[in-house]
Amino acid sequence: MIRDILIHPDPRLKKPCDPVAEVTAELSQLASDMLETMYEAPGIGLAAPQIGVMKRMIVMDCIKEGPPEPMVLLNPEVTWSSEDLSSYEEGCLSIPDQYAEVKRPAIVKVRWMDLTGAEQERQFEGLWATCVQHEIDHLDGKLFIDYLGPLKRQMITRKMEKLKRELARG
Ligand code: NI
Helix, strand or coil, rough: CCCCCCCCCHHHHCCCCCCCCCCCCCCCCHHHHHHHHHHHCCCCCHHHHHHHCEEEEEEEEECCCCCCCEEEEEEEEEECCCCCCEEEEEEECCCCEEEEEEEEEEEEEEEEEEECCEEEEEEEEEHHHHHHHHHHHHHHHHHHHHHHHHHHHHHHHHHHHHHHHHHHHH
């Protein structure tokens, strides 16, 4: 089922999320809804708070061509970051049509629980590294615009407030 994606500003996008305690049928369904919602948007990553579910859970697939590689990460945690930074023009499904360069560690190691309840750890590079860090930020109530200067951030926030008023009017 495709879920509605919250648009910034929304208090749910600013709050830290709760850890996932165990994998349930409900949680597996949520993961499949999140993937469906992400692919349909279309996007390369989605965090649970973006659909109003305050759980530490993200989905992503950064493959642009070739067979899809859907990933579901529960309680993801960065365990190591490279000193090397890389800059990507980031966007966010909760901040439609706004993009800005953000610098982040180029390579990160991430540990998480998968949908079988098993612990996983993997190194991410390139777009995957940017995406996983962006999505984990969402779980801590942080958006990519929080890395920008106050003026740029305010300008984007005003545009989003205007967009939300227009959407509300229908
Ligand atoms: Ni985002």
